[in-house]
Amino acid sequence: MIQRGGTGRPRAELDVKTTKAEPQPADFADVRATNLAVVLRHLRVNGPSSRASIAASTGLNKATVSSLTSDLIGQRLLRETGLSGNRIGRPSTVLALDGSAYAAIGLQVAADSLTALAVDFAGDRLLLWHRAFDGEPATTGAGRAVTAITALAQRAAVRVRQQGRRVLGLTVAVPGLVEDGTVRLSPPLGWSDVDLGGRLAGSLRQPGLDVAVANHAGLAALAELRHGGHPAGLDLTYVTGAAGLEAGIVADGRLLLGARGFTGQIGRFALGPAGSPTLQDLAGIEPLVRRTLPDVDPEALTDLGPAVEQLAVLARSGDAGAVAALRDTGCHLGQGLALVANLVNPEVIVLGDHYASLAEWIVPAAEAELARHTLAPAAGGARLVASALGRHAAALGAAVSHLDRIDTGHLPETR
Amino acid sequence: MIQRGGTGRPRAELDVKTTKAEPQPADFADVRATNLAVVLRHLRVNGPSSRASIAASTGLNKATVSSLTSDLIGQRLLRETGLSGNRIGRPSTVLALDGSAYAAIGLQVAADSLTALAVDFAGDRLLLWHRAFDGEPATTGAGRAVTAITALAQRAAVRVRQQGRRVLGLTVAVPGLVEDGTVRLSPPLGWSDVDLGGRLAGSLRQPGLDVAVANHAGLAALAELRHGGHPAGLDLTYVTGAAGLEAGIVADGRLLLGARGFTGQIGRFALGPAGSPTLQDLAGIEPLVRRTLPDVDPEALTDLGPAVEQLAVLARSGDAGAVAALRDTGCHLGQGLALVANLVNPEVIVLGDHYASLAEWIVPAAEAELARHTLAPAAGGARLVASALGRHAAALGAAVSHLDRIDTGHLPETR
DNA sequence: GTTACTTTGGTTAGCGTCTAAACTAAGTGC
DNA sequence: GCACTTAGTTTAGACGCTAACCAAAGTAAC
Structure with a gap:
């Protein structure tokens, strides 16, 4: 923190998100x-x-x-x-x-399923739909999945309007690299250059409806910031534990987007020659499950939920192998998160999704490694906590991203 | 980047740096x-x-x-x-x-020397002093060094006033963790909990003079942003190549400070059990010099400059060992910077200090590794360039940090 | 019950800043 | 000399914040 010896009250300051180079005038x-x-x-x-x-x-x-x-x-x-x-x-x-007038919708895309969630301005959940891509996972091709997404979005919007709320916006949360509404590359979905935003805007075009596509980790971080029970304005980093290993970084009260929005790719972390194991290999949930439950059908692993539950049961029963594997994953995760703590210095790191379910066994090891690898653990280290938001954090964040705009003073236009 | 389908001009937005939780009202x-x-x-x-x-x-x-x-x-x-x-x-x-009325002063502390630099609002350099801590490097104790720093700061301020400029502020750039004017921990200087800001404010107290202490990498990044010849508002990361391996991250036009200002500690990067080599060990300048020039007196290595020059001469003459060592350093540096690129997605990464002097041999290997470890190299990877600012980038940034305040509309109070 | 007191919230006059439109200034081209 | 063009200033007006005043609605004391 830069200390300022000068006097004078803290002055509000204008800042522009969209245009970087030339700040917009104020009125x-x-x-x-x-x-x-x-x-x-x-x-x-x-x-x-x-x-x-x-x-x-x-x-x-x-x-x-x-x-x-x-x-x-x-x-x-x-x-x-x-x-x-x-x-x-x-x-x-x-x-x-008063939350009753406005709402926003968030969708969350996973390899095997699709979640739609709507919340109103007060934060009350209006709708939560979970649909499997039956027989046709998103990984087999983007086309059908995009059709399913737009259809579900459409139906969710209709339903929310029936509940008397005006829909302000809709965002789709996707793992991987997203740029200007296009999914540039999503290894968990097997997609590249899918113009999801364009398709959505085409079929949902309505006045005053804001449509967006964004990375799921960043959105989950927003959800955590608003509904995670943390003090306002906390610098936090959210770590996804499903559909890849990514991080959403909130710094200075806003989401860190970087030059092209490709932040938080911690699953790719590796220090060593090409071919060295990545953090995803060492600390990812899917590799963990594969190592620990070798007899599970690999085909059934598009949805990790049951396997993770099984692993938790094993660990709870004291199974030495499971506990050791979880501790090992925690160690590697802690080493990876130490990099995050050293680089962006968050106050807390929130473990989401499956990591939250397995936090009991993962966190102690991860915390120890995190402390070992940060320069001044007491000062610079980050607190490690499990998310309480469950598996739909990204969908919640996707909806919340629109409601946040009201909180920053962008009232909906009266029509 | 989040795409917004809604209409409406990009709206300027108020944002507050000092108080995070409760935004300040505007007028x-x-x-x-x-x-x-x-x-x-x-x-x-x-x-x-x-x-x-x-x-x-x-x-x-x-x-x-x-x-x-x-x-x-x-x-x-x-x-x-x-x-x-x-x-x-x-x-x-x-x-x-018109830069002629106002100026700011930056100081840069290294283990063996002290640099003071003053620039005016137009960016013209008014003063550049370089002083060795003769016989008494900063590492032997903070006390004398702090006295030398305040004395030099005082003299620089007097000199700049003699040149007819009003001094707006003074910042001291220090390697390591700095919090609220206090150097919490600086391995290169061997300092911990040194209240440099307090001492400075005590001896420099004058109306309208802003005194601060901050991390040198962050300040160098600010200098690069303003005087590096980059387009305005570029997302860049600056990497120090002297006095430790640290990074300064500019995102969204501002310096990334994190929860306590302890960002950019990339020298601590390591993936592996405790005791694994860190990025500082693998890609630091000092270890490189020690490996490549084993017959150099270790005592003389508080100032790496001559050794780096010698190394460059060797490499230029085609010495196979030197070139290989540089390439090896480049490889490891590229692997480390890939972590940065994957996490905060800068547009460019600027190699500073000694890395810039050795860029010719380091960059190709680093670029290759960087591309290998980023998810979509063409899109998400960062450009790697050598800084043109030389060895006083942090001092320049320290001065610039005050002049930037004018650029954001905080005109100096008329007196 | 009346009066004094306290706190809330609305009203009014005034000020600072931006905007649009009219106007003045200062050149070129025919 | 007159039409045309562009630069910069002046003026009137709108808007939103502020300070001061005022009405509303309660309690406390007598």
């Missing part, structure tokens, strides 16, 4: 958007509060807060939830986030 | 600061231009540009440099950055 709309975001974020972090307390703790003027909240109530993003009797003085009217 | 001052920054950045990137062309290409109103430039001229940050005779119509008055 009143930006001030308004920022302050709307301040109010929304305050309510999300601190829970329901009165206008007066919002003004007091954000530093905004009372009049400004009244004006902002009036807009937000008009947009159905806030609700007055009654009076709070203070000990003395006029009772305050309590304002709370 | 007109922020709009003004942002737009001042837009004008300054436009001139820095596109060179001198007229008010009309600034308005046309930034999207700001002509009247606004007039008002902004009038402020900037009043602050002596801009200058009218004459008329430009167009073919037709009224000639335009050309505006250019």
Whole structure:
């Protein structure tokens, strides 16, 4: 952290995501958007509060807060939830986030299945569908899978609208490298250069509906940031434990995208000549399962869930081989995560998916290795925790990525 | 990159560096600061231009540009440099950055020496002092070194003021982990928990002078971003090749700081059990020199410069051993940088310091390994280039970090 | 019950900043 | 000298924030 000896209040600063080189000029709309975001974020972090307390703790003027909240109530993003009797003085009217008007949809693509999930602005889950690609896994060809994805997206959007919510956006979470809506390369799916975004936009085109495709680890990291029970603005890294080994990195409150969006490819980590085992080989869930349960049908391994469950049962029963294999995986994972900790210094590293299910046996070994390989473990090392979000974290994050835009002051256009 | 199907112009967004959890509210001052920054950045990137062309290409109103430039001229940050005779119509008055009023100072601490450098707002170098810690390297104890640093900083500030510049700030670049002005741990210097920032602030306290301490790799990355001849806003990673092996990561136009500022510790990279060789062992400059020039006095190796020069001469003369050793270092470095590329996906990786001097022999091997270990080399791999900034990049970056604040609209307070 | 006090939240006047449109300035071309 | 073109300033207006005032709605004391 760079220390600044100078005085002066911390000044808000304008920053642009889309255009990197030339920053966009600012005008009143930006001030308004920022302050709307301040109010929304305050309510999300601190829970329901009165206008007066919002003004007091954000530093905004009372009049400004009244004006902002009036807009937000008009947009159905806030609700007055009654009076709070203070000990003395006029009772305050309590304002709370109102999630009932808007929702977003996230889809998550795996080799064998497809998950659709919708949440509203308050974070309530509206819909969770899980569909197997029956007989036709995504790996046999992108064409059918893309058709299935667009169909499911379409149906989810219709259903959410039937529930009285306006759908703000839809994002598809995919493992691998995604660029401008195109899946450049996804080893777990066996895809390359699949223009999923284009297909989706073509069949879902509706005014005000934002369609996107993005890497599943990054989206899961967003989900963890918003629904993982962490303090707001935490620097965290999420590690996927299914469909490849990837990481989503949140730094400075935002997702690290890199030059082309190809961040977090930790499964490719290797130090040694070409052909050396990668971190995916050493610490991946699928190799672990293959080593530990050699009699499982390799064909059945498109869905790792049952095998992981079986492994957990074995470990819980004290099976020495299983426990040793898990510890070994934990060691290698810890060594890999030490690289992440040394490079981007997150506060916590969240183990997702199957790693979370097996955390009990993996984390101790991983923590020890992590501490061993970081320069100042007490200071620079990262805390290692298991995700509580389950297997649909990426789908949740995909939906959340749209709702986050409201939280940053980009209110939906009134129609 | 997340694709957004929705319409609407890219909206500027407010973001706060200092307080992470609760964003600061915005007001007109922020709009003004942002737009001042837009004008300054436009001139820095596109060179001198007229008010009309600034308005046309930034999207700001002509009247606004007039008002902004009038402020900037009043602050002596801009200058009218004459008329430009167009073919037709009224000639335009050309505006250019005026660097002559403000300057900042950067210091760079190495085991054996101390560098002070001052640049003005236009980027002209005002001062470059290099002092050896004679007989008393920094590694023998922080106390004397800190005294020498504060003394040099003091003298540099006096000298720059004599040159008619106002000194905006001073930063000391240090290898290792730096937190809130304190050097937590610096293996190259042998320091731990040295409150350098406190000592500096104590002896330099002056109104409006910003004092900071930060990691040298991060600062060098800032220098590279501003003076390396790259397009503005490039995602780049700078790799130090002296005083340890560290990286400075610029993503999204800003330095990646992580939870506590301990980013870029690539020298600690290792994949394997404890005791496995680290990237510093395999690809560090000092181990390379020790391996290749075994008859050099180890005591003389606090300054690697002469040994590196000797190595370059050997390689240039075709010495097989030297060339092989350099290629080997390049291989390992490439493998290490592949981890960086896979994790944060920079557009370019800049090799600094001694790596730049030896780039001719190191880069080809490193590039090959880098390509081999990235998922989609053509897309996700990073370009590898040698820095042109020389050995004082960190000092330059230390100074530049203060001048950058002007570019982001934080004009110096008028006194 | 009346009065004083406290706190909430809305209203009003004023200020700073951006924008659009009119206007002045300063050149070229015929 | 007049039309045309481009540069930069002036002016009127819109917008959003702020400070100060005011009304609303309660408690506490008498």
